[in-house]
Amino acid sequence: MRTNPTGRQLRLGAELRKLRERAGLTATEAGQLLGSNQTLISNIEAGRSGVSAERVRALACHYDCADKALVEAISRMTGDRKRGWWEEYREILPAPLLDLAELEHHARSLRDATTARIPGLLQTREYALEIFRQAVTELSPPDIEHRLSFRIKRQAILFHEDEPTPYEAIIHEAALRMKVGGSTVARQQLQHLLDMSDRSHITLRTITFDVGAYPGSGQSFYYACGPVPQLDTIQLDQSHGVAFLDAEAQLHKYRTLFERIEAVALSPEKTRELIHHVMREM
Structure with a gap:
């Protein structure tokens, strides 16, 4: 669990929250779609928990996001874990x-x-x-x-x-x-x-x-x-x-x-x- 997420990690979570809200889903409902709970979704969206590219794509699918370029761009934000x-x-x-x-x-x-x-x-x-x-x-x-x-x-x-x-x-x-x-x-x-x-x-x-x-x-x-x-x-x-x-x-x-x-x-x-x-x- 991260205590001080970076700006990029916060932005990744914020973009996932935007997709969820556009789909009209609560964090609890989104967690259920992943077979998890509201806490996991809230932590991901707050940048406190990491998320894989595969899970980002799964969430985007559940959120009915048809913008493939956006989904792929958000997915790539998960992959750079090197310290700058x-x-x-x-x-x-x-x-x-x-x-x-x-x-x-x-x-x-x-x-x-x-x-x-x-x-x-x-x-x-x-x-x-x-x-x-x-x-x-x-x-x-x-x-x-x-x-x-x-x-x-x-x-x-x-x-x-x-x-x-x-x-x-x-x-x-x-x-x-x-x-x-x-x-x-x-x-x-x-x-x-x-x-x-x-x-x-x-x-x-x-x-x-x-x-x-x-x-x-x-x-x-x-x-x-x-x-x-x-x-x-x-x-x-x-x-x-x-x-x-x-x-x-x-x-x-x-x-x-x-x-x-x-x-x-x-x-x-x-x-x-x-x-x-x-x-x-x-």
Whole structure:
């Protein structure tokens, strides 16, 4: 019995609960269909108990789920029992940060929309260090070092030789012009953006000041695409910590929001021109 299920284990249970509820079955009824009881179903749906791919398929059959792609995607969530690199931080950093790294590891692609900061996956070490130093809750030097090393390791998904994760970021011009860490650190950060934008799997776009108000103005969010749209996830940074959203209406809202922001953003080519311009002005 798990006492601290990971975000991925919780999501697996949540998806099984959604299928059961759509079928109009109670946990007791679902347990009876498996020849078991309500406790087993409740523990699976809460992420406290593991579940095999075969049992997931059996439950989906009992729930009359005809979406084979979704069922197979959920079934595959049961098979990865290896400890990820983020587990070495299990007793060091807040659990939601580890869940974020796990989410990124399994994502098919990532979309980022930011206003006041360069996205974490694109930050240089020096830029990230200054961000952590200015955290609302003052961090101790060891805490800063742990968070810094964790952030740098997260960036590895963009550098895999065989299959780097496709990544698209929309960054407001304000974030480009902020001299985080001073002019030298800021220029190095902008050069890093240019270098990263040369990679074929990375797309950078910018919202300029001239756009004025735009859909979702002032809001930052992170969208992780799963193997099927129903398994997408939104991550938000909030004052009380990291929040993950996965309700169907929420996914539709933020998917649409990103597309609307994208429509008013500069092209990747114009974005590179703007970054060069900002660097010259520093």
